[in-house]
Structures are given as structure tokens and as C-alpha cells.
Amino acid sequence: KAGVTQTPRYLIKTRGQQVTLSCSPISGHRSVSWYQQTPGQGLQFLFEYFSETQRNKGNFPGRFSGRQFSNSRSEMNVSTLELGDSALYLCASSPEVEGEKLFFGSGTQLSVL
Amino acid sequence: AQKVTQAQTEISVVEKEDVTLDCVYETRDTTYYLFWYKQPPSGELVFLIRRNSFDEQNEISGRYSWNFQKSTSSFNFTITASQVVDSAVYFCALSEAWGSARQLTFGSGTQLTVLP
Numbered sequence: 001k002a003g004v005t006q007t008p009r010y011l012i013k014t015r016g017q018q019v020t021l022s023c024s025p026i027s028g029h030r031s032v033s034w035y036q037q038t039p040g041q042g043l044q045f046l047f048e049y050f051s052e053t054q055r056n057k058g059n060f061p062g063r064f065s066g067r068q069f070s071n072s073r074s075e076m077n078v079s080t081l082e083l084g085d086s087a088l089y090l091c092a093s094s095p096e097v098e099g100e101k102l103f104f105g106s107g108t109q110l111s112v113l
Numbered sequence: 114a115q116k117v118t119q120a121q122t123e124i125s126v127v128e129k130e131d132v133t134l135d136c137v138y139e140t141r142d143t144t145y146y147l148f149w150y151k152q153p154p155s156g157e158l159v160f161l162i163r164r165n166s167f168d169e170q171n172e173i174s175g176r177y178s179w180n181f182q183k184s185t186s187s188f189n190f191t192i193t194a195s196q197v198v199d200s201a202v203y204f205c206a207l208s209e210a211w212g213s214a215r216q217l218t219f220g221s222g223t224q225l226t227v228l229p
Binding site for chain 1: 204
């Protein structure tokens with residue numbers, strides 16, 4: 001079974017731009033969660049989607065948004081990028097049984113200049 | 114609010130030594146999950162173990178073992194006979210058992226370096 005796939009692997013943007021990151025979950029997994037990892041704040045939960053609906057949301061500004069498609073693929077969008085948005089963005093999918101077990105992708109490393 | 118503390122920022126050992134990674138947590142929930150994840154240089158977080166708050170049995174899996182003590186709110190991880198391939202950042206994490214089970218609160222991680 002293929003793992004969680006995130007694209008692109010690396011991204012460089014400038015302040016004020018917007019960016020869209022993509023995540024394809026493991027086949028059969030309907031839940032997709034997003035996390036931000038920075039040296040200063042560590043790993044922080046962004047949001048979770050299940051069956052195209054946002055189920056939980058972390059403490060991030062409205063510039064961070066996401067969506068999930070009918071095939072469970074998910075995208076997250078960050079608008080009006082700030083320098084502090086530079087981070088590794090990790091996507092995780094989970095099965096319906098033992099759904100608390102997350103399977104992570106390798107992440108998208110976003111650099112904001 | 115939930116909190117996970119990994120006081121050890123970096124640990125360095127020589128191959129074949131045993132090493133224990135500490136994890137202390139805080140939660141008001143009576144039912145919760147505890148996790149350990151490994152993050153190699155490639156970046157993805159690799160699931161190692163999940164423990165339900167009702168299950169205080171220690172667990173051993175090969176060279177890995179976990180000691181869960183509810184009385185001290187600790188969930189420590191021991192690697193026996195460490196190997197160079199064990200070098201990675203290890204994260205302890207906590208989540209509610211229901212509803213927001215996929216919303217993990219992570220510790221700051223422990224960078225483990227195993228020297229040959």
C-alpha cells in the first residue's frame with residue numbers, strides 16, 4: 001500500500017503570496033490531518049478533515065484553510081504569507097478503525113522570503 | 114489544556130548502550146492516548162506505539178520498551194542495545210480518546226544520536 005504522499009516537497013514563496021499544498025492519504029483512509037512543524041513552536045495541529053468536512057481546528061489564524069475532496073485527497077492553503085509561516089507542513093491520514101493512529105507523509109518544506 | 118514535556122533536548126550514546134527517553138504529560142481528561150513517534154532525517158513521523166490511559170501494562174517490542182506510569186504521568190521509552198539507525202528525533206504525544214483523537218499534542222522532541 002502506498003503511503004501518504006505530499007506535494008510539492010519543497011516550496012519557496014515571498015511574503016504576501018499564497019500557497020497551496022497537497023496531500024494524498026493512504027488508500028481507504030478518510031481522515032486527513034495537517035500539522036505545522038517549526039523549530040520554535042514544534043509540532044502544532046492545524047486541522048482535520050473527514051469525509052470532506054472539517055472536524056477539528058487548531059489555533060491558527062484564518063489565513064490557514066483547507067479542504068478535502070470526495071476521493072479523500074486534501075489541500076491546505078495559506079494566504080498572505082508571512083515570514084513566520086516558514087515551516088515543514090506535515091499531512092497525516094488515519095483509518096476508521098484505530099483512527100488515533102496517524103500515518104504521516106514526508107511533508108512540504110515551505111520557505112517564505 | 115494538554116501538555117507534553119520532553120526535558121531531554123539531545124542525547125548522545127555509543128552504539129549498544131541502552132537509552133531511556135523521558136516523557137511527562139498533563140491532561141484533565143480521564144481517558145486519553147499516549148504515543149511515541151520517530152522522525153528520521155527524511156522528515157516523516159513514524160508511528161511507534163499507542164497506549165490507552167486504561168492500559169498501564171508495560172510493553173516490549175524487540176529492542177524497544179515503554180513504561181507507562183499514570184501515578185507520575187510519565188510514559189518513558191527505552192531502546193536497548195542502541196544502533197546507529199536509531200538516530201532520529203523522538204516525539205511523545207497525547208490526545209483525547211474521543212472526538213479529537215487525531216488532534217495530537219506533541220512534546221518538543223528528543224534528538225537521539227547513536228555513535229558507532
